[in-house]
Amino acid sequence: MGKTLYRKVWEAHTVGTLPDGRTQLFIATHFVHEVTSPQAFAMLRELNLPVLHPERTFATVDHIIPTDNQCEPLADPRAQTMLNALRTNTAAAGIRMFDLPTGYQGIVHSIGPELGITQPGMTIVCGDSHTATHGAVGSIAMGIGTTQVRDVLATQTLAMLPLKVRNVRVEGTLRPGVTAKDVALYIIGKLGADGGLGYAYEFGGSAIEAMDMDGRFTLCNMAIEGAARCGYVNPDATTFAYLKGRPYAPKGEAWEAAVERWKSFASDADAEYDDVVIYQAEDIEPTVTWGISPDMSIGINGAVPAPEEAPDAETRKARITALEYMQLQAGQPLKGMPINVVFIGSCTNGRITDFRAIAPYLKGRKVAAGVKALAVPGSQMTAMQCEAEGIADIFREAGFEWRLAGCSMCLAMNPDKLQGDQICASTSNRNFKGRQGSPTGRTLLMSPLMAAAAAVTGTVADPRDIFDIH
Amino acid sequence: MALNKITSVCGKAVPVPGADMDTDRIIPARFLKCVTFDELAGTMFYDERFNADGSSKGHPIDAPQHAGATIILGGENFGCGSSREHAPQAIKRSGIQAVVAESFAEIFFGNAAGIGMPCVCATHAALQTALCITREAPQTQWSLDLEAMTLSCPMATLPVTMPAEPREALMQGRWDAVVELMNAPEAVAALAAKLPAPSL
Numbered sequence: 028m029g030k031t032l033y034r035k036v037w038e039a040h041t042v043g044t045l046p047d048g049r050t051q052l053f054i055a056t057h058f059v060h061e062v063t064s065p066q067a068f069a070m071l072r073e074l075n076l077p078v079l080h081p082e083r084t085f086a087t088v089d090h091i092i093p094t095d096n097q098c099e100p101l102a103d104p105r106a107q108t109m110l111n112a113l114r115t116n117t118a119a120a121g122i123r124m125f126d127l128p129t130g131y132q133g134i135v136h137s138i139g140p141e142l143g144i145t146q147p148g149m150t151i152v153c154g155d156s157h158t159a160t161h162g163a164v165g166s167i168a169m170g171i172g173t174t175q176v177r178d179v180l181a182t183q184t185l186a187m188l189p190l191k192v193r194n195v196r197v198e199g200t201l202r203p204g205v206t207a208k209d210v211a212l213y214i215i216g217k218l219g220a221d222g223g224l225g226y227a228y229e230f231g232g233s234a235i236e237a238m239d240m241d242g243r244f245t246l247c248n249m250a251i252e253g254a255a256r257c258g259y260v261n262p263d264a265t266t267f268a269y270l271k272g273r274p275y276a277p278k279g280e281a282w283e284a285a286v287e288r289w290k291s292f293a294s295d296a297d298a299e300y301d302d303v304v305i306y307q308a309e310d311i312e313p314t315v316t317w318g319i320s321p322d323m324s325i326g327i328n329g330a331v332p333a334p335e336e337a338p339d340a341e342t343r344k345a346r347i348t349a350l351e352y353m354q355l356q357a358g359q360p361l362k363g364m365p366i367n368v369v370f371i372g373s374c375t376n377g378r379i380t381d382f383r384a385i386a387p388y389l390k391g392r393k394v395a396a397g398v399k400a401l402a403v404p405g406s407q408m409t410a411m412q413c414e415a416e417g418i419a420d421i422f423r424e425a426g427f428e429w430r431l432a433g434c435s436m437c438l439a440m441n442p443d444k445l446q447g448d449q450i451c452a453s454t455s456n457r458n459f460k461g462r463q464g465s466p467t468g469r470t471l472l473m474s475p476l477m478a479a480a481a482a483v484t485g486t487v488a489d490p491r492d493i494f495d496i497h
Numbered sequence: 498m499a500l501n502k503i504t505s506v507c508g509k510a511v512p513v514p515g516a517d518m519d520t521d522r523i524i525p526a527r528f529l530k531c532v533t534f535d536e537l538a539g540t541m542f543y544d545e546r547f548n549a550d551g552s553s554k555g556h557p558i559d560a561p562q563h564a565g566a567t568i569i570l571g572g573e574n575f576g577c578g579s580s581r582e583h584a585p586q587a588i589k590r591s592g593i594q595a596v597v598a599e600s601f602a603e604i605f606f607g608n609a610a611g612i613g614m615p616c617v618c619a620t621h622a623a624l625q626t627a628l629c630i631t632r633e634a635p636q637t638q639w640s641l642d643l644e645a646m647t648l649s650c651p652m653a654t655l656p657v658t659m660p661a662e663p664r665e666a667l668m669q670g671r672w673d674a675v676v677e678l679m680n681a682p683e684a685v686a687a688l689a690a691k692l693p694a695p696s697l
Contacts, residue, residue, distance in 0.1 A: 040692065042684045045677045047669065048662040053688040056695055063581060065532035074675070079685075083694050091530065105530040112532045144695040156580040156604055170580035172608030173534075178675050184685055186674035188662055190603075220517050221574035224600055254577060256603045275695040285693070320517045341516050341573060341621075348515065438579075439526045459521040459578060466525070466544045 029295025031192045032261055033227050036167045036292055040150045042184055049186040055149035055166075057084040057179045058135045059122070061091055061109040062440065063154030067176035068116040076181045078120040083183060085144055086117045086124040089134045090440045094403050094430035097127055106441070120180070133406025133432040136160040136374035140244060141408050143273025147262035147289035152179060157374045157456065159250040163243035164270065165262030165292060167227070170251065190256060191225055191301035196232035199308035204491040206384070207242030208376060208454065208474035210234070211249035212314040212324045217306065220322040223255030226301070229294060230260050234308035240269040241380035248375045252321035252456055261293040313490060315361055316458045316472040318349030323458075325361065327477070327489045333357035352460055353469050354448065361487045366471070367449040369400040369482040370463075372430075373437040376454035376475050377405030379412050385479040386418040388494040394426030395485030401443065402427040403435040427482070439464030452481035502670040503613055506595040506641040508567030510631045512557045513542065518571055518598075519578035520605065524587045537583060538590040562635035568648075570627055571598030575616070576605025585609040595641050597648055597657060599624060610663040613672045615643060617657040626653055643668055 030038075042051040059067075064086070071078070078084065091106040101107040117124040125131040125138055132138070136157050139145040147165035152158060154176045161168035171185065178185055195218075197210060215222075228250045235243070243260045250258025260266075267286050270276045277285040312326030323346075325331065334350070334357060337343035350357060371381070382404065394400045402422045404410040410432050413419040423429050436443040437455040444464025445451055451463055451470050458470040471487065480490040490496060528540045546556040553559050558566075569588065575598035576584060585608045588596070596609065596616045609616045619627070630637055630652055637650045641657070643664055648655045666672045 040688065042681055042688060045671075045674070047665040047671055047677075049666070049674075051678060051681065053685065053692065055692050062529055066534055066582075069533065076675075080689060080694070082696070083689075085695075103530070109530065109532055142695075146693075146695060149692075154580055154582075156578065158580075170604050172580055172582035172585075172604060172611060174582060174608065174611040174673070178678055181675055182678040182685065183689060184678050186666075186678060188660065220577060221600060221602075224574065224603065251578075251604075254574060254602060274697060277693075320519075345516050438521075440529060457519070457521065457578060459519045461525055461544050462521050464526075466549060 028299045029297040031229060031294045031298045031300065032165055032259060032292050033167060033190070033192045033229065033257070036148055036150060037189055039148070045186055049188055051184050052150060052187045053184050054152050054179050055083065056144060056151045058139055058153035059084060059086045059176065060135050060155065061088050061113040063173050064176055065109065065112040065116065066173045067180060070174070070177040071180055078122065078180045080183045081121040084122045084180065086113060086122055087132050087135050087138055088113060088126065090434045090438065092433040093442050094433045094435045095442065097431055130407050130411070133408065134374045134377060134434055136248065137377060137405030137409065140164065141273065141406055143270050143276035146270065147266060148292040152185065156251045157248050159256065159258045160244050160248040160374055162250070162257050162259030163240060163247040164266050165259055165289065167257055167259070169256045190227040192229055193223070193226045193302040193304065194229050194231060194300040196303065196305045197234040197308050198232040198305060199234055200237070201234055201308045201311065204313055204476060204496040205311050206474040206476055207238055207245040209311055209314040211246050212316065212321065212472060213311045214306065215249060215253040215322045216314070216324045218253050218304070220252065220320045221254045223250065223253040226255050227257035227259065228253070228255040230258060232305070235260060236263065239380060240265060241378040244378065245375055249321070249456055262289045313474065313477050315477060315487060317353060317355060317361055318346070319352055319458055319460050320345070320349070321456070321458060321472060323349055327362055330358050330360050331355050361471070362489060364487045365485055366452045366481050366487060367398065368445060368451040369398060369478050370436040370451055370453040370455060371475050371478050372401065372403030372405060372435050373455040374405060375456045377403060377409065379409045381475045382413050382418050385475050386421045388479055389425040390421050392425055392483045394482045398482060398485050400427045400482045401430055401436060403430040404432050407432045436463050438462065452478045452487065454478050500613065500670040500673055503615060503667040503672065504643050506567060506615065507638060508594070509563065509565060509636065510568040510570050510627065510639050511563040511566035512570045512628050512631060514572060516573040517577050518575050520576060520581050520584040521578055523576065523584040524581065529581060529583050534583065534586040534590065537587040541587040541591045565592065567592065567594045568639055568641060569593055569596045570624060570631060571596055573599040575601050577602040580604045582608045585612055585614055589614045597624065597627065597641065610666065610672055611674065613667065615641065615659065615667055617641065617659045619648060619655055619657045623655040627655060
């Protein structure tokens with residue numbers, strides 16, 4: 028029997044077995060940001076331990092950074108304190124920080140791949156659950172807690188137990204107007220928000236193989252929303268073409284050797300999986316969430332499900348809670364429902380391909396009256412590309428607020444927040460209660476394409492109709 | 498590092514009902530604007546417990562009969578969402594010493610174990626029994642025994658489960674892994690030399 032990529036990478040990074048039975052796993056690459064690292068650096072100081080491999084840790088500031096005005100001191104003194112702490116901690120340890128003036132700052136899950144730091148066959152961790160994103164290049168990438176950030180800084184290793192591996196296959200060809208985000212929401216809807224507990228998801232099948240890297244990042248980013256701590260795609264020609272020439276990618280002869288090595292990590296054709304599920308790409312519609320968990324989603328032409336039709340009592344209760352919070356009625360369609368805010372960005376959908384894909388449709392159109400629309404590039408690199416390609420101007424002319432790079436309205440740690448019970452058409456990853464900064468704010472997760480349709484119509488809309496995509 | 502061996506947790510229980518209790522509900526992001534965990538006591542489940550004007554929503558955590566509880570009774574996929582260790586830190590610093598739920602999100606579970614707060618699973622039926630007893634008789638003293646893997650009180654003894662490795666780590670006082678992780682410097686150095694690091 029062959030091996031999965033997960034098992035090969037795990038074995039290549041195993042240091043040994045700890046007394047309690049857990050594996051001591053070597054971490055190839057570590058990212059830190061300002062929210063989950065300061066306590067870890069403080070713990071190190073308390074233990075009087077140095078950072079063992081500063082060259083394997085990379086830092087940036089993303090969660091707390093305002094996207095409108097980044098002049099220092101920041102308006103929020105707590106945000107400034109966190110930024111200062113990251114600067115001090117990384118400078119003292121000799122860790123490379125992609126700070127604001129570098130041109131490389133951005134959401135940690137955007138800049139890792141864009142800089143080519145994220146590479147196949149690596150174990151990659153960060154104190155952030157969306158670290159799963161980096162698995163798209165064919166790595167074991169996972170979110171960790173702050174105490175574990177300390178462990179990595181001090182020892183470059185973690186105490187871990189291996190996950191099982193579920194092969195999630197999407198076969199066929201996605202219909203026009205259906206994107207990686209729709210695939211992610213569809214899979215989570217099918218397997219449930221807790222369906223991936225104990226699993227890594229290996230995404231495969233012809234529809235995934237046909238996806239560009241930015242689509243694969245979107246898909247793996249959302250693995251954690253289905254409870255899979257890791258998501259990954261086997262490295263292939265698309266992966267290598269994406270990485271070639273990026274600043275931290277191997278160069279010259281080292282490149283050829285690296286590609287050969289990376290190929291060897293791909294799951295064997297006869298690899299043994301703990302579970303396999305297969306979906307048909309043609310069954311996937313533009314998908315939108317209606318509730319307060321990412322698995323509460325429907326196709327754009329569907330209706331909000333009824334609690335009484337739930338398969339079990341817990342789901343029924345969850346649906347009642349969600350309907351109440353979202354102020355929705357069972358059986359109503361979402362299509363046509365007015366929205367207040369549009370947010371295009373985040374580590375899920377703030378990449379160059381996301382903006383490129385919708386710019387042509389926004390050209391010559393206007394954001395609907397009364398709608399606040401934010402477009403937030405995930406990184407300074409993406410922002411500069413969008414300026415160079417005229418994409419930023421298209422968004423501005425359409426009436427979007429074109430912002431500076433950061434996490435923005437994904438998680439309410441910076442000034443970009445919903446007010447009251449506003450409804451937000453959002454390309455982010457979580458529709459939890461209060462997620463976007465107002466304890467009563469309402470989030471509808473969707474693709475950038477559907478968010479663009481929402482922006483120009485002021486309603487939840489089918490982008491295929493609005494933009495004539497067939 | 499000498500750590501206390503965690504073999505049992507005793508005390509009253511408090512229900513925190515609902516499936517998919519996410520980390521944004523456990524601790525809203527605005528409380529993450531800090532560079533220490535010191536200010537997190539009392540912030541757990543804040544928006545679940547309080548309205549915007551600070552008035553109580555009547556959550557069980559704030560009911561007088563559950564005051565001083567040390568064990569949370571939760572639902573499925575407890576702690577899903579973010580990797581923020583602030584979530585178990587806020588719970589622990591608010592006086593809770595253990596969580597019993599139907600299942601746990603991986604990262605939350607690991608974070609809790611790493612700070613010495615056991616998270617154990619119980620079946621839906623067992624949790625219903627525990628919830629029922631706790632609601633009827635909130636003063637009930639529960640004992641979570643990691644050796645016997647039971648949650649018991651004078652009225653009931655309920656089985657609980659936990660993977661063997663984190664259970665061993667808690668019971669042996671090895672739950673903070675950093676000491677063990679520093680025991681194999683040569684093996685770590687050998688891998689560091691062999692496995693490429695990203696470089697310019």
